[in-house]
Amino acid sequence: MTTDTGCPARDARLPGAVRDSAPATHVTAQGAAWLASAAPYARSTLAAWQARPSAPAVLPCGTAFDIVNVPVVLGRRMLDLLWSEGPGSGPVAVQRGRMLFFTSVGTAHRLPSLLHWEERDDAVPAPLCHGRGDAVTVPPLSSVAGPARWVVAPDTRCPWLPGAEALLWAYVRAARNRDGGAAAAGPAERSAGRAGRPGRGPADIDFSFRRPGC
Numbered sequence: 001m002t003t004d005t006g007c008p009a010r011d012a013r014l015p016g017a018v019r020d021s022a023p024a025t026h027v028t029a030q031g032a033a034w035l036a037s038a039a040p041y042a043r044s045t046l047a048a049w050q051a052r053p054s055a056p057a058v059l060p061c062g063t064a065f066d067i068v069n070v071p072v073v074l075g076r077r078m079l080d081l082l083w084s085e086g087p088g089s090g091p092v093a094v095q096r097g098r099m100l101f102f103t104s105v106g107t108a109h110r111l112p113s114l115l116h117w118e119e120r121d122d123a124v125p126a127p128l129c130h131g132r133g134d135a136v137t138v139p140p141l142s143s144v145a146g147p148a149r150w151v152v153a154p155d156t157r158c159p160w161l162p163g164a165e166a167l168l169w170a171y172v173r174a175a176r177n178r179d180g181g182a183a184a185a186g187p188a189e190r191s192a193g194r195a196g197r198p199g200r201g202p203a204d205i206d207f208s209f210r211r212p213g214c
Contacts, residue, residue, distance in 0.1 A: 062132025075099025
């Protein structure tokens with residue numbers, strides 16, 4: 001799982017990697033530069049944003065990142081799982097009652113395909129995936145009160161971003177445990193998937209290793 005920002009490829013689950021400290025809550029200058037790199041004219045986008053740091057921005061998806069968009073309550077459970085039992089997360093924002101997970105490019109295309117093989121409770125909404133051709137509104141650079149804020153702020157020019165498998169794992173676990181108890185195992189946690197396909201499901205993914213720094 002890598003970003004599409006010119007960063008060197010690296011193993012997101014490198015054995016022996018140590019967990020990072022608490023996630024950043026303020027956008028740094030390097031983090032702002034990374035966000036602006038998603039725009040066609042990165043320098044002018046960054047300059048305009050720095051001139052008005054309290055203003056949100058609209059950025060295209062599919063170049064520096066994809067977005068997985070879920071209701072904020074479900075997103076909080078997913079984020080807690082990613083940091084307590086999984087590989088951690090990339091930047092995460094709240095925007096008008098939705099939680100936006102910044103993910104590796106290609107996740108928006110791959111995640112719906114993976115979800116197709118999972119049994120889902122219809123009461124739990126499917127995530128909205130934004131990739132190439134889409135755009136999202138992201139919170140201001142500065143911390144301001146309001147419906148938009150950074151939960152995990154970008155603080156480096158080369159952030160690690162989770163891929164579809166990590167988001168699938170977190171979504172499925174959060175959805176099945178939304179009442180605080182473990183639900184019955186789905187087909188991905190059994191020895192065979194639908195249509196007789198053997199496979200590994202979210203419960204089988206080994207997230208015991210933390211990704212290294214950039």
